[in-house]
Amino acid sequence: MNRPEYIQERDGALWLTEVESDHLKLNWRLKDVLHVERSPFQEIVIVDTETFGRALVLDGVVQTTAGDEFIYNEMISHIPLALHPNPKRVLVIGGGDGGVVRECLKYPSVERVDLVEIDERVTRACKMYLPELAGKLDDPRVRTRFEDGVQYVKGVRNQYDVIIVDSSDPIGPAAVLFEEPFYRLVKEALRPGGIMVCQSESPFFYLPVLQNTRRLLNELFPVTRTYWAPVPTYPGALWTFTLGCLFDPFEDSGWICRIREKSTRYVTAELAVGSFVLPAFVRGALGVAE
Amino acid sequence: MNRPEYIQERDGALWLTEVESDHLKLNWRLKDVLHVERSPFQEIVIVDTETFGRALVLDGVVQTTAGDEFIYNEMISHIPLALHPNPKRVLVIGGGDGGVVRECLKYPSVERVDLVEIDERVTRACKMYLPELAGKLDDPRVRTRFEDGVQYVKGVRNQYDVIIVDSSDPIGPAAVLFEEPFYRLVKEALRPGGIMVCQSESPFFYLPVLQNTRRLLNELFPVTRTYWAPVPTYPGALWTFTLGCLFDPFEDSGWICRIREKSTRYVTAELAVGSFVLPAFVRGALGVAE
Structure with missing residues (x-):
């Protein structure tokens, strides 16, 4: 070796x-x-x-990392799944480590999670060495496909209630996952009333990525919101996620109750609400009131 | 050099x-x-x-650092100052860089801020090279004393509305600022209805310090609460602050309004409320319901 x-x-x-x-x-x-x-x-x-x-x-x-993955994985999963009133089919793009899939399976309404990871070897290595992340990939509700996420969504229309884009940084192979054509395909792959979320980087280190993501989703979706969490092992610590929703899931405040009793280590119902309150400088940089 | x-x-x-x-x-x-x-x-x-x-x-x-100091300095200052209905006299222990003093002076009720820093040279260097932090130390409401914080509070009784302990890590000279005798002296230096706050480290890297701080303040004060903020340049990112209050300042929810219009870059009224919502694993480690 x-x-x-x-x-x-x-x-x-x-x-x-x-x-x-x-x-x-x-x-x-x-x-x-x-x-x-x-x-x-x-x-x-x-x-x-x-x-x-x-x-x-x-x-x-x-x-x-095994030590802090729960913060990122819970936040990118539970928020969209709780916001959707009845998520049955979920698509995870990237996320070959399995951490996001594990969290999605905590929602009893979920009948199927499709994981589309470009690199089979990532998933194989995680199954072997990080079973606490990848252990649920053998659940009968999960189907794993090893192919390019952009190519995959090109072929699907009107199929998913929730789509989670768990990408790496916007350099190299993941760069296309931060661009308009991809978000447009993701929107088309959603069922009516669907919700998508993507990680939108740190406002300290990648502010233009966050601003651009928010702008692109604003143009495509009737409702867009950004939320955040502290991720110790990512530079800039303050990490953001941006939602694109085909309806306004915030009209019914009952969504936060759906996070309760989900055996989480970071997120709680109250923390989910708080995660949408942006720091003043982020609010200013996005030009939003939230 | x-x-x-x-x-x-x-x-x-x-x-x-x-x-x-x-x-x-x-x-x-x-x-x-x-x-x-x-x-x-x-x-x-x-x-x-x-x-x-x-x-x-x-x-x-x-x-x-100039780039992210605003998060820490706003959070350790605005929360206790806004929680106190009428803070007139404020004591800052440590904090020789002046960042906390700058934030305290944004409250019009504040008549005097006493800064007690052990190392005159720290303040001198910050005045010269970090004027955005130390620039307000020349304000007529500020009195700076260069002496040991523990010795200083030994001599005062019943004098301060708010005491902010802006210490470095609990190793070396700052270690005494994390111990019971010091907190007892701080309590005695508060006026009736006073509030103290200290930085209580990261639950990832220094969980026993947070747990111990909370326990000690619980024994001394009728009301104790922990809140948090993401600090990019501190290890563990998720940083905590713990309050000891001589009364229950949360009974009047009007406190959050006092943060409005204070020209801040991180904290907002909504974020102040959210900062008291602890991640599930921190709540568990502290054995609290908040």
């Missing part, structure tokens, strides 16, 4: 250097390197970090 | 290595090192980072 160049031994310990930007790097001390593999799409590494336990690393960027 | 060992030149650029723990390090690319000084208490460094602008660094730990 060839160790990638961003994992080095120093002072008798293994360190992973994550390049957050040209100007900021994070050094994670590792207990172990569990898996290294080059797929047709990216370099897939699973490490065991001292700070947050096992982590999935793609092309040197930490995507998720 | 001798550069400290945690600032090194690599690949033609200056990098500051911040040791978050034995297991996690952050590398900040610097535009410049503006100031290096050893005071009787600590090594004081002011750098200009590429990511968050100028930063105050004490003994190698980034304390505050």
Whole structure:
């Protein structure tokens, strides 16, 4: 197993250097390197970090860790699923680690979750090394397809109640998932009354991405809202998610009750409501009143 | 000017290595090192980072940056000041950078802010290099004393409406600011109806500190509450603050209106309310219902 160049031994310990930007790097001390593999799409590494336990690393960027994945995965899943009055069919694009699927399955109305991940090897590695994330992928309600998310949604019309775009950063293969043609296809893949959500990055590090995402969804959907959560392992900490809704799910405040009793570690009904209250500088940057 | 060992030149650029723990390090690319000084208490460094602008660094730990200081400083100041119906005298312990004082002065009822900072050199360096933080220290309502915060509060009884403990991490000189005798003195320094607040660290990296702080304040004060904010430059991102109140300021929900029109960049009235809604795992760790 060839160790990638961003994992080095120093002072008798293994360190992973994550390049957050040209100007900021994070050094994670590792207990172990569990898996290294080059797929047709990216370099897939699973490490065991001292700070947050096992982590999935793609092309040197930490995507998720056992220690804090629950914040991101709960927030990108429970908010749209609770907002939809009766979600039966859910599509997850990206999200090959399985964390989002796990959360979706907590909603009894959900009959089927389609996971469309471009890289089969990511899912295979997560099944082996991160079972707490990928363990529910064998649930009979789940169908996993390994193909390009954009190509997949081109072929579907009017099929999903909720679509969750769990993408990596808008560089490389995931860049198309932040563009207008893709969002238009996602809208067409929704059933009437459907809801889509995408991660829309940090307002500190990627403000133009957030602004652009919000603008594009505004043009396509009658109701668009941005919410946020603190994600310790992502640069900028304050992470945003943006919803596009084919109806106004906020008219019925009963949605927050649907989060109760879902065995979550981060989100609660009250926190779900609070997550839509944006910091003043984000509100200003988006030009919205929320 | 001798550069400290945690600032090194690599690949033609200056990098500051911040040791978050034995297991996690952050590398900040610097535009410049503006100031290096050893005071009787600590090594004081002011750098200009590429990511968050100028930063105050004490003994190698980034304390505050121009780019994100507003989140922490607004949250530790506006919440207690808005909760108090008529704060006239405010004590800030630590906080020599002046950021908390700046926020306190936004409340017209405040007649006097006493800043007690142990290290005169910190304040002097911030006045010179971080005027956006320290610029209001010359306001006639502010009196700055350079002495040990514990010694100072030993001598005062029944004098302050609000006391803000803006400490560094509970290692080295600030450790006493996390202990029972200090909190007892702070309580005695409050006027009837007074409110104190302290930063109580990250539940990811310092959960026992948060739990202990909450427990100690619970024993001393009739009403104790914990609230939180995302601080990008602090490890764990999700940062907590804990209040000790001599009365129940939450009985009157009008407090949130007092945050309005205060020219803030992070906190809003709605966000202030939301900041008291704790993530499920924090609620569980504290054994509270909020």
